[in-house]
Amino acid sequence: MRTGLYIFDTKERDLKEVCAKNGFEVSIYCCGPTVYRDAHVGNLRTFLLGDLIKRTLTFSGFESNLIQNITDVGHMAEDLVGNEIGEDKLLAQSKVEAIDPFEIARKYEANFHFDLAKLNVIPANSYPKASETIDLMLKLIAELIASDHAYLGSDGCVYFSATSYPRYGEISGNKLDSLKPGYRHEHVEDGAKRFHADWALWKAAANRTEMIWDSPWGPGFPGWHIECSAMSLHFLEGNVDLHLGGIDLRFPHHENERAQSNSAVGYEVVENWVHGEHLLFEGRKMSKSAGNVVLLNDVIAKGLDPLSLRLCFLENRYRSQMDLTWESLRAADATLERWRKKMLQWQDEGEIENRFVSDFCDGSLTDIKEDLDTPRALQKLRRLEKDELVSGATKAACFNSLDAIYGLEFAREPKAKAEATPEILDLLEKRSSARAAKDFGQSDELRDKLLKLGISIKDSSAGQDWDWI
Numbered sequence: 187m188r189t190g191l192y193i194f195d196t197k198e199r200d201l202k203e204v205c206a207k208n209g210f211e212v213s214i215y216c217c218g219p220t221v222y223r224d225a226h227v228g229n230l231r232t233f234l235l236g237d238l239i240k241r242t243l244t245f246s247g248f249e250s251n252l253i254q255n256i257t258d259v260g261h262m263a264e265d266l267v268g269n270e271i272g273e274d275k276l277l278a279q280s281k282v283e284a285i286d287p288f289e290i291a292r293k294y295e296a297n298f299h300f301d302l303a304k305l306n307v308i309p310a311n312s313y314p315k316a317s318e319t320i321d322l323m324l325k326l327i328a329e330l331i332a333s334d335h336a337y338l339g340s341d342g343c344v345y346f347s348a349t350s351y352p353r354y355g356e357i358s359g360n361k362l363d364s365l366k367p368g369y370r371h372e373h374v375e376d377g378a379k380r381f382h383a384d385w386a387l388w389k390a391a392a393n394r395t396e397m398i399w400d401s402p403w404g405p406g407f408p409g410w411h412i413e414c415s416a417m418s419l420h421f422l423e424g425n426v427d428l429h430l431g432g433i434d435l436r437f438p439h440h441e442n443e444r445a446q447s448n449s450a451v452g453y454e455v456v457e458n459w460v461h462g463e464h465l466l467f468e469g470r471k472m473s474k475s476a477g478n479v480v481l482l483n484d485v486i487a488k489g490l491d492p493l494s495l496r497l498c499f500l501e502n503r504y505r506s507q508m509d510l511t512w513e514s515l516r517a518a519d520a521t522l523e524r525w526r527k528k529m530l531q532w533q534d535e536g537e538i539e540n541r542f543v544s545d546f547c548d549g550s551l552t553d554i555k556e557d558l559d560t561p562r563a564l565q566k567l568r569r570l571e572k573d574e575l576v577s578g579a580t581k582a583a584c585f586n587s588l589d590a591i592y593g594l595e596f597a598r599e600p601k602a603k604a605e606a607t608p609e610i611l612d613l614l615e616k617r618s619s620a621r622a623a624k625d626f627g628q629s630d631e632l633r634d635k636l637l638k639l640g641i642s643i644k645d646s647s648a649g650q651d652w653d654w655i
């Protein structure tokens with residue numbers, strides 16, 4: 187079934203129409219978070235891309251089945267070009283925070299869902315966890331060994347034989363003969379692999395005692411890449427109409443996933459590989475070492491509507507590198523406030539011209555179906571805002587209707603402060619006292635508690651002020 191939605195396919199390097207192989211339902215797989223830390227705003231940009239596609243399909247009358255995995259085991263620390271150089275990210279963080287690795291996973295998984303809810307992301311149909319789908323991975327690895335696409339190395343790890351998949355490299359352009367020996371220099375693999383670009387599907391536990399499972403090849407844990415093959419093949423029944431992820435996952439993660447999945451079933455599993463581009467913040471790449479990582483909570487802590495982040499992303503094409511700034515976030519926040527105030531006025535101004543509304547919405551949908559050109563569609567929305575020939579009621583109807591795609595809550599009314607519960611008022615008072623006593627640890631703790639209750643705080647020389655998020 188054709189959908190009329192065209193998106194850039196990284197592998198074909200061209201626009202490709204999204205087609206639902208299974209009738210009306212488009213099957214989508216989006217690589218999810220590795221839950222050892224909070225997702226930063228760059229990661230959230232990719233997750234919002236999935237939401238935009240899902241909303242566009244729904245608006246166009248199609249169903250979608252979106253699967254997003256939660257990686258809670260097997261994702262090793264990497265260097266800048268994807269070489270695995272450290273230990274499991276979950277176990278490393280578990281040492282830093284001195285708590286059980288599975289508790290780390292559940293903590294950051296909860297934060298991930300909190301962020302998605304604040305950004306108005308429609309939940310995926312399922313969020314399978316790596317640690318709960320080990321059986322699927324073991325079955326797939328056994329099949330790959332049986333068909334000679336994988337082998338047991340001399341170190342007890344199971345490796346995928348890269349040369350057994352001659353079409354390796356078509357997504358990223360990184361063909362096997364151009365990958366130099368030493369590309370992967372994970373020490374446990376030295377000499378155990380048949381070919382330097384082979385990668386581990388199953389890793390022997392060696393000295394590791396946590397997050398390990400039994401397998402036909404001894405105790406160990408899965409590699410990161412096999413997780414996405416196992417999940418997409420199982421939950422989407424071997425057919426992925428759209429596969430989403432950040433551009434940094436194009437290689438090696440998606441090349442390896444494609445090789446594994448296609449080798450297992452003997453056909454092209456993914457129809458369209460879609461990648462969201464990098465996000466810079468204030469002109470720089472975000473990194474922990476540079477100390478410039480921005481989380482959604484940082485946006486909220488500045489008193490900005492989290493949906494201002496959503497608006498900023500919609501005003502830039504998903505496959506353009508984007509430079510997000512505090513200034514653009516503040517401008518988006520002001521725009522949302524202005525639109526919501528105008529919506530209140532417009533509702534009572536004149537009659538709704540239904541024909542205009544349906545033509546306007548069709549025009550916007552046409553833009554968005556052309557490789558998700560939301561910047562162009564939003565320019566038209568801004569022109570409509572200022573168009574004096576169109577009645578207020580008609581404008582409000584257009585905004586309301588298109589909000590099903592934008593998810594910006596145009597019709598939301600600001601909540602009155604008087605509605606704060608006694609619990610919130612009590613926490614606010616305690617925080618105010620903590621600040622007066624210069625107990626900043628306590629004050630930050632209370633701020634986090636209030637954040638979870640939907641309250642953002644602004645501190646100034648005049649004291650603390652608060653608002654609903």
Ligand SMILES: [Zn+2]
Pocket residue numbers: 216217218414439
């Ligand atoms: Zn993945």
